[in-house]
Amino acid sequence: MKQFLAAAMLAGAIALPMTALAADYTIMAPAGPGGGWDQTARAMQDAMTTTGISGNVQVINVPGAGGTIGLAQFAQEANGDPTRLLVGGYVMVGAILTNNAPVKLDAVTPIARLTGEYEVIVVPAASELLSLADLTTKLKADPGAVSWAGGSAGGTDHITAGLFAKTVGVDPKLVNYIAFSGGGEALAAVLGNQVTVGISGYGEFQAQVEAGALRVLGVSAPERISVIDAPTFTEAGVELVVQNWRGVWAGPGLSAEQTAAITADVEKVVNSESWKQTLATKGWNNTWLPGDAFKAQLAKEIDATSAILKDIGLVQ
Amino acid sequence: MDTFALLLQGLAVAAQPINLLYALIGVTLGTAVGVLPGIGPATTVALLLPVTYKLDPAGSLIMFAGIYYGGMYGGSTTSILLNTPGESASIVTALEGNKMAKAGRGGPALATAAIGSFVAGLIATIALAFLAPWVVKLALAFGPREYFALMVLAFVTVSAAFGDSALRGLTSLFVGLTLGIVGIDLQTGQARLNFGVPDLLDGIEITTLAVAMFAIGETLYVAAQGKRAPETVEPVRGSLWMSARDWARSWKPWLRGTVIGFPIGAMPAGGAEIGTFFSYATEKKLSKHPEEFGKGAIEGVAGPEAANNASAAGTLVPLLTLGLPTSATAAIMLAGFQQYGLQPGPLLFTSNPQLVWGLIASLLIANFMLLVLNLPLIGLWVRLLTIPKPWLYAGILLFATLGTIGANPSLVELGMLLVFGLMGFGMRVFGFPIAPVVVGLILGPMAEQQLRRALAISQGDVMVLVASPISATLLAIAAVALILPLVLRAMGRGRILSEVATDND
Structure with missing residues (x-):
């Protein structure tokens, strides 16, 4: 009606x-x-x-x-x-x-x-993490110290974070995943330095990456994406491809x-x-x-x- | 080019006849959907999106902005006249506004809402133009712990809406908090209190609860009283227009509502309704007539209505500066931007200044149009109340039901409307306040999620909650607001005791 x-x-x-x-x-x-x-x-x-x-x-x-x-x-x-x-x-x-x-x-x-759409892992521009290798080292040293901001629990972002941990040899149960409800709340948490990394589809972060406020550490694609200036997970030695289709x-x-x-x-x-x-x-x-x-x-x-x-x- | 020159240039874009027409269509549609409960601005913009593929970006965004502002305007009308809030941001308006309407002061209530919305929209849009980069920095400083502290403060201050008995108020609040737990837990993905009903997985819709408790509950209450009910509804008593006293009591709440609503709207996890809570509580604290609250105090309409319009402008701050949509309507406007290959974000102000300033300028124009459109309608609206009571309440029932199934065509949703309506009736009969239930449903899940996020980030260290200056300050204010009245009451009692003692001497 x-x-x-x-x-x-x-x-x-x-x-x-x-x-x-x-x-x-x-x-x-x-x-x-x-x-x-x-x-x-x-x-x-x-x-x-x-x-x-x-x-x-x-x-x-x-x-x-x-x-x-x-x-x-x-x-x-x-x-x-x-x-x-x-x-x-x-x-x-x-x-x-x-x-x-x-x-x-x-x-x-x-x-x-x-x-x-492929998933990306991003950090604030000022973050001490410069590459996926840095992230892996930190994650292996103390999994709880890396907080991941993404969408709701059990969604693509959470699954990708879990798979990433598993692939580098960290128990996925220990991943300190912080779920945010959609619409940019996770992005705000990353920009505000509230969490260690953000994980979501590239579209969520694109504007901030182009403006230089965020840095992409890696992409979950099988090969490099022309518009994203960052290595794939696989290139960085993490054998993982995830697509949010x-x-x-x-x-x-x-x-x-x-x-x-x-x-x-x-x-x-x-x-x-x-x-x-x-x-x-x-x-x-x-x-x-x-x-x-x-x-x-x-x-x-x-x-x-x-x-x-x-x-x-x-x-x- | 400086901001002012850019704004003037924007006004030139927005003042083109064709763009004025889009703005007019937008505000008219927006007011209409705001008045109808169930279909909100978000749905309207989504419906319009495919149509606007053919329009130019400036024109369609101007129209969307008009719908957005118009929706905020229109939402107050049903709240005030029919006690049926069309959206969560106008729930507080119903508290005082409907009492005013029943006392024959529907005209001044609608007028203070319309003018308050205009004043707030005007100031907040100008603030959007000049302060956006700074406001967004403040908004980003809010992380989970700061939001949690803000929610605690909101809990403490909205006890102002609890009525006379703290026990009854708290009982109502806890009913609301329990209802807030229903559904999938965001942090773990597990279902809570859904009793195996899939429709409950997404939790209880705020507008369904509010419409049920306010409109259905009251209809049942009036029907139950039958002929014994006192003839309380007076369409018009005194002037249809605001008196000098109404103006004197309204202008400060308008300004305070704007100041409260704008920054909270700009926060990614703020939300328009939080601003209206704070505004209502503030007005009750500062009012010279606190005894009128709950019986139709004009401040309780003026403040929250200004706050919800100011937060509508506030929402555009993170949308334009960061590409962050913080409301459903903003999310669809973002999709609208992307449809034209525009990426809102830090670069939009520099890459498409003409469009951004055109949008801001058309918001100013839409705001003027809304005032012109709404003020003459007030006389027409209040005549709704002259409808005989059985017809009026039957109409409210029909309206509330249609609105609910219009928003979500599901039997479970309709069942919830009726069950909560009966609950609202029972609570009225036994003298429990209604508003705290809705407040609990809104604030409870927000507070819970933010607290759990904060503690997860700190890996369980509770001290993190007071470790930031912002959260520590907010919690301190909350503590003072909670403890001070208790201390004062204790001291007052002491004084009375000593007076009694001296009398005995």
């Missing part, structure tokens, strides 16, 4: 050219407006309308518990409905495990992985033809100018991986994530 009212006011304010085209889609972002999943869903909406895949695309937000609330609702509502899509990502994998969610990712149909799912109970049709539509989105432009402005990488390959990769990641969350002590 309210949405309708706002939409009506909007339509009154700005005359939108409305044309009815082929398929209608409803995309669920299992998070509040403004976050990465919401932005992904809205970018898909925009690409679908501009390329004429669909004239009527709606985005709905079902926030809560790392996407698991939206996932449960989606699995139920979208059963056998080929017009419904769900945006999600790696954070969901961890959230399902830590919340012991009743509805898991096997309850929906994986369509494709879309984008990815986002993807799209459809409901359960679809036929092979329906799944193929949805995949073809999503592929058109990914190849559209509008989508490419979005990736460029937001600094996301295209990590297109459709169908069964995505499914296999997902299964591997669920196993690995489950193992590290047990090591950290968040999952029994």
Whole structure:
């Protein structure tokens, strides 16, 4: 009702050219407006309308518990409905495990992985830590003395910190991880010298790195990223690659033809100018991986994530 | 170029007819969504974001800023008239504002809220233009221990809203603190007190609790009294406009509210509602009519309304200078910036001065527009109260329910609204104050998380809490605020005892 009212006011304010085209889609972002999943869903909406895949695309937000609330609702509502899509990502994998969610990712149909972002470890410019080697030395000497600021417990940032410790031979349970709720609180803690290091996606820190207020110690990518002036973890001798990816799912109970049709539509989105432009402005990488390959990769990641969350002590 | 020249240049950008139109659309939409509970400025900006792909960056950001300010303006209207706060920052407004409206002083309450918002928005926007780099330094000096100290101070000072009985006030507060524990614990990712209900994993929504306790609880209370209820609601008594006395009692709270709200809004973990708590407590302490608080004191509307608008401007300080979004709306505005390839942050002021100053200038213009838009509407709004009581309360019930399921279409959410509504009814019947429950839900989780962060960083050393000058000072003020009244009361009792003794002689 309210949405309708706002939409009506909007339509009154700005005359939108409305044309009815082929398929209608409803995309669920299992998070509040403004976050990465919401932005992904809205970018898909925009690409679908501009390329004429669909004239009527709606985005709905079902926030809560790392996407698991939206996932449960989606699995139920979208059963056998080929017009419904769900945006999600790696954070969901961890959230399902830590919340012991009743509805898991096997309850929906994986369509494709879309984008990815790598994690970076940063320190304030004035920090005594100059390289990943310095960090490793300090971490080995006294794991508790290194405080890591990042997003919520069990999320990608926490998992990366745990994996980093494990790879350099420190018990992940001893990682002194300080969870901050999203939206820059972790960044403020790093800038204010409240913690030793910050760990998050590069986008969170980009402006401060460019302004010289923060220094990147390392990137979780497999090879160097042109825009980030820092070595990868692997280059620095820490054999670790982590990608915070986002993807799209459809409901359960679809036929092979329906799944193929949805995949073809999503592929058109990914190849559209509008989508490419979005990736460029937001600094996301295209990590297109459709169908069964995505499914296999997902299964591997669920196993690995489950193992590290047990090591950290968040999952029994 | 100096700041002043840049601001004038910005005004020239914002004063272009097309940008004025965007600002007008923004403030109108913002006021509308602020009045409707459930759909907040964040959702509106998110809905508008895809539409604005085609607009130029300056125009769309000007519109977003208008929505943001407009939402803060509109939120107070339902709080005052219907006791239904549309967002957490206008909960405090309902405390005194609704009492005023019931006593026929809805006009002055709305006027002091509108003018207070204007004054605060004006001063805070100018402060944003001139003081941003310094304010942000202060904000960054706040780490977990400083925030914890600030929360302790907030706990101590908001006891001003507890009513007459400390025991009843504390009981209500602890109910709120318990509700604050519900959901996933941020530090460990473990669920607490959710009783296996997935919908409770994200905790209890503040607006759901506030709307339930204030609006539903009161509706039930009025309905339960039936015909015996005294006819308390008077649409208008005396002037619709603020009297000279209202002005005299309002202008200082406006200024104090601004001074309190702006820096707290600028803090990454501050939040608009904290500023309104402090402002309310301050006004109650400084008022010459403390006995009117809880019965409709105009200071209790003027201060918090100024504070929440000032903190809306404060939020833009870390957004523009650091790229830090400290509210949901700011997060979406950040996404809006990025959509145009602009990276807010330390470089934005130098790389896109025209845009930044255009935005600041249009905030000033939006502020004027809001005043012009809102003052004439007051006469219309207060007429809402002339609706016969059964209709009015049925309308409030409908409005509150629609707002809640509009924000989160879930059965559990609706169930919570009803359960908390019944709880609010029970608490009214037995004379427990409502506000401390909401205060506990807001402050409890913040205080807990900050304390645990501080102790984790120090690896368990409690002394870290007083080791910084800022936190030590805040805790000292809190201690004085807590102990001084007790000491004074003890001394007062001593004096009375000695007087009694002398009488006997």
